[in-house]
Amino acid sequence: MMKFGGWGDPGKAYDLSHRPNLWPFVRAQSGLGDQIIAPSRRAAEMTVPAPRLDAGFMDAVTAALGAAHVSTATEARLLHTYGKSYRDLLRARTGTPARSPDAVLFPANRSEVEAILRAAVQYGVQVVPFGGGTNICGGVEPDPTRPGMCVTVSLRRMKRVLVLDRVARTARIEAGALGPELEAELNARGFSLGHFPDSFEFSTLGGWLATRSAGMQSDAYGKIEDMVVSLTLCTPGGTLVTSNVPRSATGPDLSQIAVGSEGTLGLITEAVMRVHPLGEREYRGILVPGFDQGINLVRELTHRGALPTTTRLSNQQETALGFAMKPKSHGAGAFAAKAFKAYLRHVKRFPFDNACLMIVGFEAATHRELAEKRRRTLAICREFGAVNLGTSVGASWFAGKYDYPYLRDVVMDRGGMVDVVETAATWDVLPGLYHELKAALHAHLRRGEFPGYVGCHLSHSYPAGACLYFTFAALAEVGRQLPQYIEAKKLIFELLLKHGATLTHHHAVGYELLPWMSRHLGETGLQMLRGLKHSVDPQNLCNPGKLIPGLTPAQDLYFPPAT
């Protein structure tokens, strides 16, 4: 399991020692000192409220799973209490949880999951599905407003690749497999799923499906919903097994109804996923003369069918952070970089003040195909005044891509507030939305001479538009950390609705977006979601208080009026 009050591997931390420019950059944005003032605690140092155990339910699940796979241990309950949002980590660091699961269950197969749901229906027990626990939307927290027992069901024992069909290029995979587990098995047989979210190391196939996740190679392989062929969903009302066919016109696609259901309809136990053969790969850095020009450039790549496998365009602040994170370089490499920069500035008149880094990644079956893709992309980049920085910038970004989340812990340890928000909108909306949201966040985060950090990147592009992903950070207001965060969230979601953008492109709803969901979906949309839920889970047992507003009073607890 991951750290309790932080991100990732308990044995790993973000190393500041060989990055001399990083902390001066963070301090200049936020005023944050470099001393640890708010360290994280380990789960072993904390307590939880006594479990509310229902004897009949416990007997039934112990008989079905075996006592070894039914845990009421404090550590197991704590480690399955929260996800990994700023709100989650703040609470994990500072107090006893108001509500933890009363027991954590570890089924090994579909029939054990079905036995759990039968017992839940019989005894009225709340059931929270749990994959890797990496969500940042409050997706795995028990509903504190519901009386009675709550169990969390971890799918982590169900992690095998069951079948690889080389002819159909699909794999049947159990839902509890973590990214590295399923990729290792597929890679050993020459294939890849091609789904690499930034949380890849600690998130699961079931979690990806349940949240409509998007990975960094989505521009070529699609999002998780594009990869799923069929799936098995165990609900309190019975089990749905969708057909393993490439497409069907037999009414609405029920697999796609399960995708994004966030555990509110039941548990996904396995899925048949499209896979593709491993091939050549290359990452490059491109310097773009400004974020607005970059948006136009990515749109053009999309419309001319020249979008690489990965396209990630950072704004100026995120670009500056990326360069500040680089280890100090010496010798010939440093000299060559300086000379190249001087050439761009003085000979090419490149506007460095607005420079934005764009990472592009190419994948193809053969080296020749890759070269052709690269040629087409770079030709369009040149039309927009962008400069190819070569593969070393791309390779170093690729090597460190899973390390960024560890930096959040470093900032929180030193009294900082860090959070993210992502959305998608049509091309005409994106520039205005970007500038207004950035300005509003700075106005909220600014403390005297410190403007606050508002990094942003554009990624996951479509013919109609793209995703914008903001990371914002500032000095946390001591004693007001949660209100400060809630105020930021409120201003963000109001602005997204005002611009007609989605509330989330890939992080899902959980309880964090509930107050805005009615306005986003409209009354008819809400009725349809409620009806769907009621059709398989009339007692509202599966992950109550998530995704669908108005079914429990939980949402009012998370967004109290500002103090």
Ligand SMILES: Cc1cc2nc3c(=O)[nH]c(=O)nc-3n(C[C@H](O)[C@H](O)[C@H](O)COP(=O)(O)OP(=O)(O)OC[C@H]3O[C@@H](n4cnc5c(N)ncnc54)[C@H](O)[C@@H]3O)c2cc1C
């Ligand atoms: C540092 C960081 C980086 C991230 N980067 C990305 C990114 O690049 N792209 C992206 O899409 N997301 C990203 N996320 C968000 C998160 O990783 C995704 O939402 C991910 O899909 C969650 O998977 P999980 O296995 O951890 O699910 P969990 O967090 O355990 O659960 C998420 C939701 O799915 C439900 N659920 C889990 N498993 C099942 C199942 N088998 N059946 C039914 N319901 C289930 C849970 O009840 C919950 O509602 C990031 C999060 C962090 C903290």
